Amino acid sequence: MEREFDAIIAGLGPAGAAAALELCRAGARVLVLDGSAGRGKPCGGCLSARGLEALAWLEPPAWLRAYPVRRLWIGYPGRPAAAHTSSRPGAYLVERGRLDQWLARQARGAGVTVVESRARGVARQGDIWRMEADGGPWRARWLLDAGGARSLVSRRLGLEGGGWRFAALVREIPLPERLRPALSEAAFLELGGVAGGYGWAFDRGGVLNLGIAGLLGRDQGGTGGLRRRWEAFTRRLGLSGVGAPRGALIPCPHRRRIRVCGEGWAALGDAAGLADPVLGEGIAQAVVSGRLAAQAVLAGDLGLYQRAVEDTLLRDHCHSRLLARLIYRVPQVFHALARRRPGGVELGFNWLRGEMAPGDIWLCLLRGLTGLSPLLDSYPASYYSSPLVPRPNRRG
Ligand SMILES: Cc1cc2nc3c(=O)[nH]c(=O)nc-3n(C[C@H](O)[C@H](O)[C@H](O)COP(=O)(O)OP(=O)(O)OC[C@H]3O[C@@H](n4cnc5c(N)ncnc54)[C@H](O)[C@@H]3O)c2cc1C
Structure with a gap:
């Protein structure tokens, strides 16, 4: 060779x-x-x-699109979850x-x-x-x-x-029948259960992907703290005997x-x-x-x-970092806003679809929350679809 x-x-x-x-x-x-x-x-x-x-x-194969996410549930421990359905999928569960x-x-x-x-x-x-x-x-x-x-x-x-890192735990189990109607073509995100992060539950065709992610450096309750939050999260979903999750870090800039x-x-x-x-x-x-x-x-x-x-x-x-700081500092406020202003959740779909430059989020949020149309700066040909390096003499 x-x-x-x-x-x-x-x-x-x-x-x-x-x-x-x-x-x-x-x-x-x-x-x-x-x-x-x-x-x-x-x-x-x-x-x-x-x-x-x-x-x-x-040319991605069709199975990548088999489990679209059209609805987002935004939960908060002890409070009813907000739900918003979008006209088009924001993500796919693979x-x-x-x-x-x-x-x-x-x-x-x-x-x-x-x-x-x-x-x-x-x-x-x-x-x-x-x-x-x-x-x-x-x-x-x-x-x-x-x-x-x-x-x-x-x-x-x-x-x-990355000086900004999520510690994340995840596990897949068979989907309990009871959760099937709520999670079909949907993703559940729970704010407020993990310091500086969130929990999730995704149904991928009868397989339940469960996880939590919390920013390191926030109060995760010391060694074993994230694990305790994982157990509390699965209990809130009414799941018992889920078994040990796998863990890994997610480094962000x-x-x-x-x-x-x-x-x-x-x-x-x-x-x-x-x-x-x-x-x-x-x-x-x-x-x-x-x-x-x-x-x-x-x-x-x-x-x-x-x-x-x-x-x-x-x-x-x-x-994103600024938005994350806001959301994870006052998750109860974002949960309450999601319940009152589903337009705000639609912005999440826009974000995931790459239809909004993240820098536009502030104006969009303001307009979405005040009930005005969000004035999206849609850019379908974003760098996600066609990343191109700058030409050598561009700044020269
Ligand atoms: C619990 C958890 C949940 C997540 N959920 C999502 C999600 O739902 N959606 C999403 O978009 N992102 C998610 N992420 C983040 C996403 O998984 C990563 O950002 C992504 O995998 C990064 O891809 P990568 O190719 O850079 O690295 P990786 O996917 O980690 O691939 C690195 C590869 O390199 C190999 N490797 C390591 N060291 C060496 C070596 N010395 N020599 C040769 N090979 C080596 C590893 O074995 C691995 O195969 C999640 C992360 C975690 C931890």
């Missing part, structure tokens, strides 16, 4: 697969190290409509393992070389990267780190990592500018900490960042990736 490639990608999640496919389709020789060892990623499996758009270039396998198959089919091994060490020799992994060492000019929230590679390269690349390397998706700070949504952002990084590699200038991420995800995440 060849040991020299144009690019080595560590990690075959959505970010790594998107980058590999974009590069390979342009004729680059790409090696992906898949360190998952068949372990599925713990995930809610909620693919926003903008996330589906981000996959449109891969089996995360199946999504990742489909992406991996696409990558293999496009000619990407996949080695099932973790990246164990990385070193720079001149302008070439040398990667230690099974069957290696492997060499390439470009190194893309798509190893997720606990990426070894980015830590070795000195990346600061903590400020407007974070470094996502350096000399010959770039971090993508969770490895760069690019999930959305409101919900911890990260699949769409991983795909977008993977494509942006690949396009910058093809242009021979990773500085373009830094700028493109700043102009898209990082710009929008500033507004």
Whole structure:
């Protein structure tokens, strides 16, 4: 097997697969190290409509649309939940393992070389990267780190990592009949049960995906606190004996500018900490960042990736962070508003569909809450559907 490639990608999640496919389709020789060892990623499996758009270039199969979310329930412990149904789905509930396998198959089919091994060490020799992994060492000019929230590679390269992180717990169980009518084509989000976060319940065709996510640094009640909140959340849903959840971190950017690349390397998706700070949504952002990084590699200038991420995800995440601070500081207020002003919940659908620039949320919220039409700045051709790196001379 060849040991020299144009690019080595560590990690075959959505970010790594998107980058590999974009590069390979342009004729680059790409090696992906898949360190998952068949372990599925713990995930809610909620693919926003903008996330589906981000996959449109891969002609997503019909099963990705099988479980649309048309209705949002917004709950608060001890109070009746608010419900709002939208005319079009805001998201799709998908089996995360199946999504990742489909992406991996696409990558293999496009000619990407996949080695099932973790990246164990990385070193720079001149302008070439040398990667230690099974069957290696492997060499390439470009190194893309798509190893997720606990990426070894980015830590070795000195990346600061997301300073804004959700700790999340998730478990899937068979859907109890009693919950079927409420959860059909719906998503339940509960505010106020977890400090700096929320709980969710999604029905994916008879499978109930349950989870909670809380911002680290908020009062989660010390060690075991999140676990106690998980038990309380499942009790409120009337579920007993749910079993132990799986846990993982969701890293989001903590400020407007974070470094996502350096000399010959770039971090993508969770490895760069690019999930959305409101919900911890990260699949769409991983795909977008993977494509942006690949396009910058093809242009021979990773500085373009830094700028493109700043102009898209990082710009929008500033507004998300502010919104998250508001929602999670006074969740009872947002729950009460959702009950009184369903138009506000419709904004959530607009957001998930990528029909609203997050920077427009403030004016839209004001208009939605006062009963005026929200004046949406709809941008169907958002960067989720067609991420393009800026041209080299754009600011020059
Ligand atoms: C509990 C939970 C629920 C979530 N729910 C949702 C949701 O409903 N919707 C949503 O949009 N987002 C959700 N997210 C966030 C989303 O899962 C991530 O943002 C997304 O998976 C990031 O994709 P990625 O490709 O960057 O990383 P990952 O999906 O984490 O993929 C990284 C891959 O790299 C591999 N790897 C790691 N280290 C190495 C190494 N050294 N060498 C080789 N391979 C390596 C890993 O095994 C993994 O396969 C959730 C996250 C959690 C934790």
